[in-house]
Amino acid sequence: MVLGDDHPDTIRASANLAATYGYLGRYAEAETLQLDVLKQRTKLLGVDHPDTITASANLAVIYAELGRYVEEEVLELEVLEQRTKLLGADHPDTIRASSHLAGTYSQLGKYDEVERMQNDVLQRRMALLGDRHPDTLLAMWWLASTYVTMERYSEALELTKKVHCGYVETLGENHPQSLKVAAFLESLTAEDSDDSDESE
Numbered sequence: 001m002v003l004g005d006d007h008p009d010t011i012r013a014s015a016n017l018a019a020t021y022g023y024l025g026r027y028a029e030a031e032t033l034q035l036d037v038l039k040q041r042t043k044l045l046g047v048d049h050p051d052t053i054t055a056s057a058n059l060a061v062i063y064a065e066l067g068r069y070v071e072e073e074v075l076e077l078e079v080l081e082q083r084t085k086l087l088g089a090d091h092p093d094t095i096r097a098s099s100h101l102a103g104t105y106s107q108l109g110k111y112d113e114v115e116r117m118q119n120d121v122l123q124r125r126m127a128l129l130g131d132r133h134p135d136t137l138l139a140m141w142w143l144a145s146t147y148v149t150m151e152r153y154s155e156a157l158e159l160t161k162k163v164h165c166g167y168v169e170t171l172g173e174n175h176p177q178s179l180k181v182a183a184f185l186e187s188l189t190a191e192d193s194d195d196s197d198e199s200e
Helices: 008-023 027-045 050-065 069-087 092-107 111-129 134-149 153-171 176-199
Strands: none
Touching: 008 027, 008 050, 027 050, 050 069, 050 092, 069 092, 092 111, 092 134, 111 134, 134 153, 134 176, 153 176
């Protein structure tokens, strides 16, 4: 039995194939398919349907891989607005959309926006998940990395110490994530020390 282009199973199969192309690094093919998926879902379900919003988010990921950050930003702003309207500001999917948009702003060099959004993501994750949840610790680490980019080393150092303590407490000292943060912390400590020497 042939289902036709507009059948939900056909659209789902196209979305899965687009994801596979993405995993294989075949982004041009992934983009073509994902654009079709977005068009079909918009036509059949409307712009505010969760499946349509997911299709937009997936297309934004492809644009990121292609280095097309302005197009990615446009889509991610739409995704964030739609998820906020549909799910509320504190829903994990909305917070994830904010986090992705912050990453795009980072690629575009909009660091004041990055800091504002990452702070917001961190506060929401702390309120929802607590300060030792892996998603909260990751948000904290991303904010610390942004502070490094902005050359705000003492703030980055303070946050990274918290992240390191959190990972050691929850995952153990020898977990790969704890070791990564420890190495980051070590480089930051050296940077902060150099900074202090120069200001004397």
